[in-house]
Amino acid sequence: MKVLVLSLTVALLSVLIISYNFWKLDIQALPLFIKKLFVDSKIEDDNIFIRKENGKLITEESLASFRGYDNDKIYLAILGQVFDVTSGKRHYGTSGSYSYFAGKDGTRSFVDGLFTSDVPGYEISDFTGSQLLEVYKWIQFYNSKYTFIGKVVGRFYDENGGPLNELTSAFEKYKLAVAEKFQLDELNKIFPSCNVAWKENEGTKLWCTSKSGSIEREWTGIPRSFFDQNLQSTRCVCVKNTGKPSFDFIQDQNNGDLNHPNLKIFDKCDPNANECFIF
Numbered sequence: 001m002k003v004l005v006l007s008l009t010v011a012l013l014s015v016l017i018i019s020y021n022f023w024k025l026d027i028q029a030l031p032l033f034i035k036k037l038f039v040d041s042k043i044e045d046d047n048i049f050i051r052k053e054n055g056k057l058i059t060e061e062s063l064a065s066f067r068g069y070d071n072d073k074i075y076l077a078i079l080g081q082v083f084d085v086t087s088g089k090r091h092y093g094t095s096g097s098y099s100y101f102a103g104k105d106g107t108r109s110f111v112d113g114l115f116t117s118d119v120p121g122y123e124i125s126d127f128t129g130s131q132l133l134e135v136y137k138w139i140q141f142y143n144s145k146y147t148f149i150g151k152v153v154g155r156f157y158d159e160n161g162g163p164l165n166e167l168t169s170a171f172e173k174y175k176l177a178v179a180e181k182f183q184l185d186e187l188n189k190i191f192p193s194c195n196v197a198w199k200e201n202e203g204t205k206l207w208c209t210s211k212s213g214s215i216e217r218e219w220t221g222i223p224r225s226f227f228d229q230n231l232q233s234t235r236c237v238c239v240k241n242t243g244k245p246s247f248d249f250i251q252d253q254n255n256g257d258l259n260h261p262n263l264k265i266f267d268k269c270d271p272n273a274n275e276c277f278i279f
């Protein structure tokens, strides 16, 4: 019994420690069960990717009659969720720019912007995590601007309103994308992009301000080349050069994050200047 309690405590402590340092990790490298734990903790409670409330459960055929002419009402669906968009008639009505969406589930077209595609509007099995993040934003939009009516039965929801495989696997992909985005955003706060400008006589100028990379901060930083392991690419970033490092694994020498192993000084740049020209 004691051994069990001890193992559980160690497991819990490890989860807490890793959780605290979550954004410093490469999420792809985490074991699946830990990855899932983190990811679940990053999803908002009021998540509407998979809708719990049923509203009216309607068929695709029935949805098709709500296009603003057979029926006064205009409905559209996204990821199987039906919204009454009659108040947006100027967009979705027969002469509106977005009439394509009326009376159908056009999830795919919300992302690829193609309104005459051969691929059915509801086909999203090939969507990447970031495309699913876009889908989620559209659901949030419809949820805040229009009235939720119910669910389309067949593709994403079954006849009882429960989620079907297509939806649950998209949700898993989406959750991972949320976590990866969180990790990326956190990294961008530590290493915001530097400003870059090119002039014929001067070459390329790299410089940092306390707002560069669209990250408002108290420090300015100095330009360095940063190799991003997740993206497998190099970019110019501004690096905090005073105070404690942001990562535990960097030795604290009161020079901020300058000792991060993925950083390199640009050739021809003064290593301490917050502005320099590279060629």
Ligand code: HEM
Residues within 6 Å of the ligand: 088, 091, 098, 109, 110, 111, 112, 113, 114
């Ligand atoms: C993936 C591509 C796109 C999709 C899926 C899309 C979809 C939509 C939808 C559904 C609406 C109606 C929103 C509502 O109900 O209030 C809308 C509105 C609008 N869209 Fe797009 N759009 C796309 C690209 C564009 C582009 C490229 C432009 C501009 C060049 C544009 C300009 C507008 C404008 C101006 C409105 C507002 C019209 C108004 O309020 O009268 N859209 N869009």
